[in-house]
Amino acid sequence: xxxxxxxxxxxxxxxxxxxxxxxxxxxxxxxxxxxxxxxxxxxxxxxxxxxxxxxxxxxxxxxxxxxxxxxxxxxxxxxxxxxxxxxxxxxxxxxxxxxxxxxxxxxxxxxxxxxxxxxxxxxxxxxxxxxxxxxxxxxxxxxxxxxxxxxxxxxxxxxxxxxxxxxxxxxxxxxxxxxxxxxxxxxxxxxxxxxxxxxxxxxx
Amino acid sequence: xxxxxxxxxxxxxxxxxxxxxxxxxxxxxxxxxxxxxxxxxxxxxxxxxxxxxxxxxxxxxxxxxxxxxxxxxxxxxxxxxxxxxxxxxxxxxxxxxxxxxxxxxxxxxxxxxxxxxxxxxxxxxxxxxxxxxxxxxxxxxxxxxxxxxxxxxxxxxxxxxxxxxxxxxxxxxxxxxxxxxxxxxxxxxxxxxxxxxxxxxxxxxxxxxxxxxxxxxxxxxxxxxxxxxxxxxxxxxxxxxxxxxxxxxxxxxxxxxxxxxxxxxxxxxxxxxxxxxxxxxxxxxxxxxxxxxxxxxxxxxxxxxxxxxxxxxxxxxxxxxxxxxxxxxxxxxxxxxxxxxxxxxxxxxxxxxxxxxxxxxxxxxxxxxxxxxxxxxxxxxxxxxxxxxxxxxxxxxxxxxxxxxxxxxxxxxxxxxxxxxxxxxxxxxxxxxxxxxxxxxxxxxxxxxxxxxxxxxxxxxxxxxxxxxxxxxxxxxxxxxxxxxxxxxxxxxxxxxxxxxxxxxxxxxxxxxxxxxxxxxxxxxxxxxxxxxxxxxxxxxxxxxxxxxxxxxxxxxxxxxxxxxxxxxxxxxxxxxxxxxxxxxxxxxxxxxxxxxxxxxxxxxxxxxxxxxx
Numbered sequence: 001x002x003x004x005x006x007x008x009x010x011x012x013x014x015x016x017x018x019x020x021x022x023x024x025x026x027x028x029x030x031x032x033x034x035x036x037x038x039x040x041x042x043x044x045x046x047x048x049x050x051x052x053x054x055x056x057x058x059x060x061x062x063x064x065x066x067x068x069x070x071x072x073x074x075x076x077x078x079x080x081x082x083x084x085x086x087x088x089x090x091x092x093x094x095x096x097x098x099x100x101x102x103x104x105x106x107x108x109x110x111x112x113x114x115x116x117x118x119x120x121x122x123x124x125x126x127x128x129x130x131x132x133x134x135x136x137x138x139x140x141x142x143x144x145x146x147x148x149x150x151x152x153x154x155x156x157x158x159x160x161x162x163x164x165x166x167x168x169x170x171x172x173x174x175x176x177x178x179x180x181x182x183x184x185x186x187x188x189x190x191x192x193x194x195x196x197x198x199x200x201x202x203x204x
Numbered sequence: 205x206x207x208x209x210x211x212x213x214x215x216x217x218x219x220x221x222x223x224x225x226x227x228x229x230x231x232x233x234x235x236x237x238x239x240x241x242x243x244x245x246x247x248x249x250x251x252x253x254x255x256x257x258x259x260x261x262x263x264x265x266x267x268x269x270x271x272x273x274x275x276x277x278x279x280x281x282x283x284x285x286x287x288x289x290x291x292x293x294x295x296x297x298x299x300x301x302x303x304x305x306x307x308x309x310x311x312x313x314x315x316x317x318x319x320x321x322x323x324x325x326x327x328x329x330x331x332x333x334x335x336x337x338x339x340x341x342x343x344x345x346x347x348x349x350x351x352x353x354x355x356x357x358x359x360x361x362x363x364x365x366x367x368x369x370x371x372x373x374x375x376x377x378x379x380x381x382x383x384x385x386x387x388x389x390x391x392x393x394x395x396x397x398x399x400x401x402x403x404x405x406x407x408x409x410x411x412x413x414x415x416x417x418x419x420x421x422x423x424x425x426x427x428x429x430x431x432x433x434x435x436x437x438x439x440x441x442x443x444x445x446x447x448x449x450x451x452x453x454x455x456x457x458x459x460x461x462x463x464x465x466x467x468x469x470x471x472x473x474x475x476x477x478x479x480x481x482x483x484x485x486x487x488x489x490x491x492x493x494x495x496x497x498x499x500x501x502x503x504x505x506x507x508x509x510x511x512x513x514x515x516x517x518x519x520x521x522x523x524x525x526x527x528x529x530x531x532x533x534x535x536x537x538x539x540x541x542x543x544x545x546x547x548x549x550x551x552x553x554x555x556x557x558x559x560x561x562x563x564x565x566x567x568x569x570x571x572x573x574x575x576x577x578x579x580x581x582x583x584x585x586x587x588x589x590x591x592x593x594x595x596x597x598x599x600x601x602x603x604x605x606x607x608x609x610x611x612x613x614x615x616x617x618x619x620x621x622x623x624x625x626x627x628x629x630x631x632x633x634x635x636x637x638x639x640x641x642x643x644x645x646x647x648x649x650x651x652x653x654x655x656x657x658x659x660x661x662x663x664x665x666x667x668x669x670x671x672x673x674x675x676x677x678x679x680x681x682x683x684x685x686x687x688x689x690x691x692x693x694x695x696x697x698x699x700x701x702x703x704x705x706x707x708x709x710x711x712x713x714x715x716x717x718x719x720x721x722x723x724x725x726x727x728x729x730x731x732x733x734x735x736x737x738x739x740x741x742x743x744x745x746x747x748x749x750x751x752x753x754x755x756x757x758x759x760x761x762x763x764x765x766x767x768x769x770x771x772x773x774x775x776x777x778x779x780x781x782x783x784x785x786x787x788x789x790x791x792x793x794x795x796x797x798x799x800x801x802x803x804x805x806x807x808x809x810x811x812x813x814x815x816x817x818x
Contacts, residue, residue: 014568015798026221026386036221038386041247041328047751048783048798049568062352063460064385067543068557080563087558102795103786104566105612108777112787126561145797 005058006162007066011085012077013102014047017149020175021075022053024153027171028163029057039064050081050104057162073160075152077135078102079119086126095127096155096195098135098148131155131198138190144183150176154191159199165189212258216393224383225250227353228320228376231360233262235316236395237290239282240266241275243653244682245294246329247383248322252292253683259695264397267693268685271623271653272297276319277304283317283373284410285400288364292320295334296622300654305343305373310421311410312371312428315398316364319345320376322383325457325504325539329380331603331622333537335505336377340482344425346432347375347482348441351459353387359479361392362439369435370428377481379504381457381539432483441479442488448472451496453489453509455481458502458540465545484512490520500548501528504540567611572784573750573800575721576606576674580616581779581804582724583643583672586731596640597735598633602626602655604647605681605749606674613781617645624654630669631662641670641735648675648704649687656707663711663740670735671713671742674721675704676749684752705744714739721747722802750800761801762817765792769813776805776814 008025012018022038029036040053054064068087076082076097089095101116124130135151142151150172157163163171165188172184212230214220222230228251232240242252255266265282269275272293279291293301298321305319321339324330340347348363350356359376367374408417436442446466454462455478466473476492478485493499501510507529517524527533533548534540546553570577587597594616601607601617602625610617621629630644646655651673662669679685686693688702709716715734719727727745734741765776772790776782782805784798794805796817806814 013566023221023386026388030219030221030388036386036388038221039381039384041326041380041384047568047571048566050566062463063381063457063542065381065461065541067541067553067555068560069553069555080566083561084563084566085560087560089558090555091558101786101788103788104564105569105777105781105783106564106566108785108787109774110564112772112774113790114787115789122561 007071008055008073009071009088010053010075011081014049014051016077021149024171024175028167031167035061037064095130097132099132142187147187150184150187151191154188155195158192158195218391222389223386224353224356226254227357227389229254231357233394234392235361235364236398237288238397239289241269241278242292243272244679244685245297247380248294249682256694272301276301283313283315285403286314287400288315288398290318295323295336309344316367317373318363323379337508349377349456354389436480445475449497451499454502461542461545486516498525569783571751573802575747578721579745580609580614582727585728599643600626600630602646602650627658631667634667643670645672649679673744675746680749713742715741718744721745754800759801762799764817766813769811775808779808
């Protein structure tokens with residue numbers, strides 16, 4: 001039923017792997033016997049533009065779309081995009097945000113002095129239940145800098161606890177190319193473990 | 205549960221997360237379709253792209269066509285010989301294909317033919333919020349519209365069978381939130397592709413030059429349409445969910461929002477979910493609305509259902525209040541969501557939406573290394589060097605990635621209209637008396653699609669125009685599909701490449717040049733030389749799509765900013781607008797994994813701070 005549905009908004013810059021992350025979640029959902037819908041707009045050179053993916057998982061869901069104030073989790077692969085979409089969260093929802101900073105053209109031109117730290121402070125001031133993840137560092141440690149999105153998947157599952165590790169591994173195996181499966185699973189575990197530890201420090 | 209790896213060819217009974225378009229691709233296999241054609245267009249492209257990935261295992265024809273009209277004509281040809289066929293396109297593509305579509309209704313088909321068209325409420329990626337449901341009525345062809353990936357697949361199978369039973373092409377119409385939604389889909393049996401049985405001569409049916417025949421075929425068509433609702437009933441396109449005297453009539457993606465609201469708010473409502481939209485299912489409606497207290501119509505784009513519903517109720521002498529777009533309970537523009545349904549029902553959202561934090565926009569730019577960036581910056585430079593103001597030289601654009609040059613800082617495009625319109629609209633400007641130079645910019649695939657006729661027209665009428673063909677060798681905007689210049693298609697089919705240069709030269713323009721887009725100085729020189737000369741001058745600015753090159757061959761050289769030398773003047777960024785360059789703490793930084801190594805930015809750094817990083 002709808003009230004039990006988990007709503008996840010993935011905010012990213014086109015090309016960062018937000019769509020792939022949504023697809024892994026969809027696959028894990030089907031493997032777990034959940035109903036799932038994910039949705040985004042793709043196809044028109046959305047690379048380097050703002051991209052959001054809606055993900056809704058539950059026993060019975062009909063649409064990927066939900067409205068501002070309804071998301072349980074915001075998974076941000078980039079800071080400015082996370083700030084842009086923070087209003088999608090419920091007051092009780094969690095923001096899981098990679099500390100990746102890619103200011104858009106207008107921000108770079110109008111405020112060239114702005115920094116990553118300012119964005120980090122801003123997002124925490126906008127939503128107190130925010131955990132920032134050194135996702136790029138963890139992805140590099142896992143041996144795949146491109147796996148920033150999968151680090152964030154680990155982070156999400158550490159908080160949301162929707163899927164077993166085994167299910168996530170299966171989903172990764174079926175969605176991602178064989179050559180990156182091993183490093184992606186490592187990236188997932190890195191994100192998971194980091195977030196579990198941080199969560200204890202931050203919210204207990 | 206039954207489980208096999210994610211594959212379009214997975215066993216029946218497997219449940220997979222499929223995007224609507226992937227589900228339609230699976231439907232093609234379950235329907236035994238043998239010929240699939242189309243032209244790329246968001247949000248419709250993934251049907252053919254998905255099928256092509258598996259083409260080695262499939263004994264079907266699945267190839268991109270030069271344009272939608274040709275795609276549909278090929279599919280019609282296959283279907284009148286008894287093969288099962290499908291043509292795919294975005295909404296404006298159906299406008300291009302509308303001529304053969306209307307004639308096909310009179311001729312009918314022997315093999316099932318489904319014409320797939322994807323609308324785009326929002327709009328997210330389309331020039332208009334066109335409502336292609338009207339094409340059912342205009343072409344007098346049955347039209348069905350699914351709500352989910354599962355239905356999208358099932359409707360292909362039903363549509364093909366039903367098309368064959370009726371002898372008419374069937375329109376399958378979706379919207380972005382069906383085509384691009386991923387959902388769980390239960391797979392069915394795959395059928396052996398149905399090939400043609402041979403084509404029997406029958407001029408009364410297939411020759412539209414005989415006016416008596418046409419009148420007769422029109423009668424035949426109307427008779428077939430009268431049978432549609434009854435024939436459709438066995439496919440369960442229309443259904444009723446729930447009960448009560450508050451009735452909601454809906455279809456497509458809007459149905460999902462309605463259902464979520466009804467369940468979430470435990471509403472007592474009777475939801476009439478329509479899948480068959482033309483001919484309008486009058487009997488189903490009358491069977492289910494007679495005792496409604498009032499009716500809310502929830503649909504995206506035009507008040508299509510609303511208008512048809514009013515006719516049905518009027519004819520039946522029923523006076524039931526109807527809320528919808530006409531009464532402004534549902535907006536006439538844009539995409540719907542749950543909140544629109546809630547407010548139309550007079551309900552308040554339980555969750556108070558939060559105010560967004562004002563954040564600078566990030567529209568999609570030209571990619572790092574994009575050859576179009578060189579072309580537009582060179583054109584800008586040449587216009588200025590010739591003593592013209594940028595505000596007095598119209599640059600008439602066309603449809604493709606290069607339209608992204610409308611955004612700052614490149615800011616060069618004056619129009620983007622419809623496929624192939626650049627050259628012909630530029631010609632109109634000149635005829636109307638624009639005395640300064642006029643430039644038309646068109647991509648390679650767009651030139652093949654619909655630009656050649658415009659070029660012939662301009663050369664034939666001797667208009668003064670600079671035509672810039674930006675040739676990156678691929679349909680890049682929609683995800684890198686093949687063009688007629690390729691020698692092998694995505695499926696491995698050996699093609700006879702059609703040379704763009706030979707085609708243009710055959711039209712005999714007054715000047716013709718080919719320049720490598722990365723050769724910025726040469727481009728500036730050629731544009732300077734030609735912009736003011738009489739006649740039609742064609743410059744082909746050619747370089748492969750940087751994104752595709754990077755994916756296929758990797759990036760050999762990248763650039764980085766020496767922070768000791770950078771003074772934070774922003775020149776690299778404000779000239780090129782390259783998305784790999786950001787300003788952070790007053791210094792420029794190049795995002796290494798995004799840099800495609802074109803080196804254009806180095807040209808504009810006054811301090812020599814941008815260097816190769818390896």
